[in-house]
Amino acid sequence: MNIWLKGRDMIAVGIDLGGTKIEAQVFDADWAPLDARRVPTPLTYDALIDDITALVDWAQSFADHQVSVGIGSAGLVNTKTGTVTAANLPSHGKPFAADVANALGRSVTFLNDSQAMALSEAVFGAGRGYDTMLALVLGTGVSGALVANGLLQHGCTQTLGEFGHIAAPAHLVQAHGLPLVACGCGQIGCVETLLSGAGLMRIAAEVMGEQMSPEALIEKRANDQRARKVWDIWCALAADLIRTLTRTTDPHCIVLGGGLSQIHGIAEDLTRAAQAVQFAGFDMPPILLAQGGDTSGARGAAYHAVMCEARNV
Ligand SMILES: [Zn+2]
Known part of the structure; x- marks a missing residue:
């Protein structure tokens, strides 16, 4: 636990985007999951953007200030451009990061699901x-x-x-x-x-x-x-x-x-x-x-978002 997070009223949401489901997890300042919501991955790109927007709105309702949003997605994610190469996702080949940021009106960080899991394990789990x-x-x-x-x-x-x-x-x-x-x-x-x-x-x-x-x-x-x-x-x-x-x-x-x-x-x-x-x-x-089980991906994505914000990346 980083000292600077302690005592701050802040939470983050991590979104784990897979081929069959999208899972959002909301975390408190101690990185304990507060709540989770899961929806099936839609078939179209527009519906995917809508679903993610709805999940972020839901997470936002836990806080009276803007929460950090991190997305971990299956596939090959170019963290510079936000494009996703994943044949089984509607975001395949799209400027996903930019479109999500536009829809939300705020910046969002992206990792692939393995990176999100790795970060979570390194900070909170087996590593x-x-x-x-x-x-x-x-x-x-x-x-x-x-x-x-x-x-x-x-x-x-x-x-x-x-x-x-x-x-x-x-x-x-x-x-x-x-x-x-x-x-x-x-x-x-x-x-x-x-x-x-x-x-x-x-x-x-x-x-x-x-x-x-x-x-x-x-x-x-x-x-x-x-x-x-x-x-x-x-x-x-x-x-x-x-x-x-x-x-x-x-x-x-x-x-x-x-x-x-x-x-x-x-x-x-x-x-x-x-x-x-x-x-x-x-x-x-x-x-x-790995120790984190199902929450690893979302927690890693959320943690990445908070760290990027802290470093102003
Ligand atoms: Zn190959």
Whole structure:
């Protein structure tokens, strides 16, 4: 808790925009959630702007002064221009940030959902107390973010964290006869095509010759050697990505998020697999599970808004 926030009558709203729902959370000065409201993601862009405006109006009713508004959105968000690349959102390709700001008549900050989760975990969750934290989100896609001393790291291109679009390691692809498939980003053989939920199913189809959901595969792991092998391959691919990220950013901890991070024992399995590819005599960063649950995205987006206002960004 930052001292300067204490004693100030201020709240913020974080909006978590996903493919199926928009969730708004209102936070008090201690960053405890006061209330939440959730609506289905509409199909049209105009309706999306209207829904967000309505959610901000609702949040505003909690305060007698203007609240900070932060939006965390699925997809690739250009935090400079506010454009969103997300095939499953009506904001795809639109100047979303400018249009929301115009509709609201105030400035709004934007992050992608992985960045919002990362910031929340670094400040309030599993990454608290570590100087630098790398978030690795494993789910429908593979992404993440880097937070140093409570600040999200952004560079020249605004693409830091698009970890899924690093090439899959050739030696593992070759050793296990894995397919090199076209990725949604336009490249071929991105590691996301094997590490996402769909990627795990792709490995299962290749190794077991069967279509099965990640849940079914995980359940089979204990008693089925082929299912165990699929899981081990997936862990080896993830460990290789963790090695790459550690070589380039060397974070003090890695926090796992996303649907696949809920697989039982994943932190332990990835710790083992990552240590196996580290230089002898060197540790890997601790691999931890995100703690924030459903509120992480909204809290991170709201926190970012307040911090940007404080720094006058
Ligand atoms: Zn890609």
